Amino acid sequence: MNTVLASPALQRPRTKIAIVGAGPGGLAAAMLLAASGARVTVFEKDGVVGGRTRTLTTEQGYSFDLGPTFFLYPRILKEIFVRCGADLEAEVDLRRLEPQYRLIFEAASGATHIDCSSDMERMEAELARFSPGDAKGLRPFMAENRAKLDVFRPVLERPFVGPLDMVKWDMIRALPLLRPWSTVDRDLARHFRDPRVRLAFSFQTKYLGMSPFRCPSLFTILSHLEYEHGVFHPIGGCGAISAAMARVAERLGAEIRLNEPVERIAFEGRRARGIETGGRRHDTDAVVVNADFAHAIPRLVPAELRRDWTDEKIGKARYSCSTFMLYLGLDRPLPELAHHTVLLSEGYRENIAEIEGGTIPEVPSMYVQNAGITDPTLAPAGHSALYVLVPVPNLIKQPDWPAQAARYREIALNRLQALGLPDLRPHIRYEKIVAPQDWESDYAVGFGATFNLSHELPQMLYFRPGNRFRDVEGLYLVGGGTHPGSGLPVIYEGARITTGLIAQDLGLSGAPSRPTAAGDLTAATPAAAYGPER
Template structure:
C-alpha cells in the first residue's frame, strides 16, 4: 500500500478514498421581505446558500402584506388581484412545497365588475373568463365589439408566447437587446403603438377598450401611453383567471416566509439597513444597528428610488446617479382608504372598478400633477368571498384612487383630509349609501404616507414607469451593473412591476447569483452557523399588522 504525507509527520493510507470536502456555503443578505425578496430567499436557500433577510418592519410582505385592526378587520395593503399563479407555483415546487397546500386560492367568476359613467347614465359590465359569457356581456352594449374578443385573445396568446423568453432572461449588456428572441418578438410587440391604439384594432367602443386596458393601472400607467406589449395583462386575466387567496394576498407572503424558514432562511424583522458595506466596488455585507454583517452578496428588494441612494454611495453609482434617479419617470401614486364597516355589502362585487366619464382627462390631470375632483377608483369588497376578513355581519372595504405622485404634486399633506371626503362621496356612484355612519375602523394611506411610512420613493406606488426608455436593458439590472456583488429584485428592476412579473424577476436574479456564486443544489443538512446565521430566528409569518 502507498503511504502519503499530509502534515506534522502524520501518515495516512493513500489508497483509501478521501472524504469529500464540503464547500463553504455563501452568505447572502437580502434587504427587504417584499414578494421579490421572499421569492429570492426561497430559491437561494433551496440552491444551497445561507440566507438572512433584513426587514425594517415588524412583518414580512412589503406592500403585499395584511393590515389588521384591533376591531378584527383585515385588509391587503397593496395588491389585491392574484393572477397567473404559474410562476409562483413553480417556485414553490422548486422549493419542495405546493402553493395550493400553503394557501387556499378561490377563482373568481365574474372576475370583477366595471362601471362606466357617461352622459346617458351608467353601463355595467361583469367580466368573466368564460368567453361565451363574456361575449354575451359585451354584446349587450357593443354588439360589434363582441366579435373582437376571440381575435384579441388569439393575438395576445401568441404575443405572450413569443415574448415570454424575453421576460425570463436578464439584460446585462446592450447587445442583449438584439438577440434573436427580441428580433422575433418585434412584429407582435408593435413598440411604436400604445395599449389603447392596439386594442382599437379589435374594439371600436372606447368603453370596451377601457375594459381591456384599465389593467395598465397595475403598472401605474395610462393606456394611452403604456407600450402595446401590455395588452397581455388583460389577456392573462381572461385566459388564466383571477384568484382570491383566503386571508388576502398577504397570506401568500406569509406562506412564502414559512417555506423559506423551513429551508433555513433567517428573518431579522424590525431591522432597518443603514448602508451596504463595500471594499472598493465590491459589496461585502450590510450595516444595521451600528453593526456590520458580512455577506458574499447582497440582494436589494427595497424600493429602488428610495433605497439605492441611501444604501450605495453616490461615487460608486456611475450609471444610476442621484441625478438620473431624480430625473427618471415614475408611476402615479394612490390614495387609499381602508374601512371597517359595521354592515355587510352584498350588493357590491368582490372587485369593482368605477371608470369616470372623464377617465382620459383624469389620467392627463394625474400626469400633470392635478388631483382629480371626480376620480375613477377601484374598490375591493373581499368579504363577499372571504368572511375571515371582518367580524360576522361586518365588511372590510378597500378603496384605491389613482393620484399624482409627490414629484408631480408635492402639496399632498395639505390635501389628504379633503380627499378623504371626495373618495367617500364617490362611493355613492356605486349605489352605496353614505358609509360614514357605519365606519368602525379607518386608515388612510396617502402619497406622503407611502414615502414616509412604507419607504416608496416619491410615493410612486408602482415604481419606475414602464415606458420603453425604462424597460429591458434601460431598467436597473438584476445584477446591479454599477458595483459588484449587489443584485436587485422587485418592481424597480427587470422585468418590472406586478406580482407575477416580480416573482419572475426573482428567478432571473437568483439564476445570475447561482452562476456567480457556484450554487447548484439544495442543502443536505440544516444551515451552518456563521455571522449571518448566528442570531435566533424569529417567526416571520405569525401575522401582519
C-alpha cells in the same frame, strides 16, 4: 483521509447572502437561494413580512390587503414552490373568482356595467349587450395576445446584462408582434371600436401606474392574462401568500429578521461585502436589495460607486402615479357590491391627463375591493372590510399632498355613492388613510410612486435597473423597480432571474430555479406575466 481529499466541497463554508427587505421579490429569492444551499438572512425594517404585499389587521377584527388585491397567474409562484419542495395550494387557499370583477362606466345618460368573465361565451354576451360588433373581436384579441405572450416570454425570463442583449434573436423575433410604435389603446382599436370596451381591456395598465393612451402596446397582455388564466383571491388576503413564502423559506433554513432595518451596504472597493444594521456589520458573499429602488439605492450605495444610476438620473427618471387609499371597517355587510369593482368616470381620459400633469382629479375613477363576499375571515360577522384606491399624482408631480389628504377623503367617500352605495360615514368603525406622502414616509416608496419606475420603453429591459446591479460587484436587485418590472407574477419571475445569476456567479449547487421540460411543471407554459403591485 482519502475520502476527505476527494470531497473538498464538504469542507467549503456555505455561501452567505443578505437580502434587504422581505417583500415578494425578497421572499422568493430567499426561498430559491436557501433551496440552492446558501445561508440566507433576510433583514426587514418592519415587524411583518410582505412589503406592500402584506395584511393590515386591526384590534376591531378587520383585515385588509395593504397593496395588491388581484392575484394573477399563480403558475410562476407554483413553480417556485415546487422547486423548493413545497405546494402553493397546500400552503394557501386560492379561490378563483367568477365573475372576475365588475366595471362600471359613468355617463351623463346613466351608468352601464360589465361583469367581466374568463368564460368566453359569457364575456361575449356581456359585450354584446351594448356593443354587439365588438363582441366578435374578443376571440381574435385573445388569440393574438396568446401568441404575443408566447413570443415575448423568453425575453421576460432572462437577464439583460449588456446592450447586446437588446439585439438577441428572441428580441428580433418579438418586435413585429410588439409594435413598439403603438400604445395599448391604439392596439385595442384594431379589435374594438367602442371606447368602453377598449377600457375594459386597457384599465389594467393602471397596475403599472400608466395610461393606456401612453403605455406600450406590449401590455395588452395584461387583460389577456386575466381572461386566459383567471383572477384569484387568497383566503386571508394577498398577505397570506407572503406569510406562506416566509414559512417555506424558514423551513429551508433561511433566517428572517424583523424590525431590523439595513443602514448601509458595506463595500470593499467596488464589491459589496455585507450589510450594516444596528451598528454591526454582517459579512456576506452577496447582497440582494428588495427595497424600493428609488428610495433605497441612494441611501444604501454611496454616490461615488454609482456611475449609471446616479442621484440625478434617479431623480429625473419617470415614475408611476401614486394612490390615495382608504381602508374602511364597516358595521354592515355590502352584498350588493362585487368582490372587485372598477368605477370608470365619464372623464376617464381627462382624469389620466390631470394625474400626469400633477392635478388631483375632482371626479376620479377608483377601484374598490369588497373581499368579504368571498372571504369571511376579513371582518367580524355582519361587518365589511372595504378597500378603496384612487389613482392620483405622485409627489414629484404634486408635492402638496399633506395639505390635500383630509379634503380628498371626502371626495373618495362621496364617490362611493356612484357605486349605488348609501353614505357609509355612519357605518365606519375603523379607518386608515394612506396618501402619497404616507407611501414615502411610512412604507419607503420613492416619491410615493406606488407602482415604481414607469414601464415606458426607455425604462424597460436593459434600460431598467439590472438584476445584477451593473455599477458594482456582488450586489443584486429584485422587485418592481428592476427587470422585468412591476406586478406580483413579474416580481416572482425577476427573483428567478436574479437568483439564477447569483447561482452562476457564486457556483451554488442548486443553480436551476426554473422547471425543465422533464421537471414537475412544463417549461412551455408562459412563465412571465404582469399584474398589480400597488
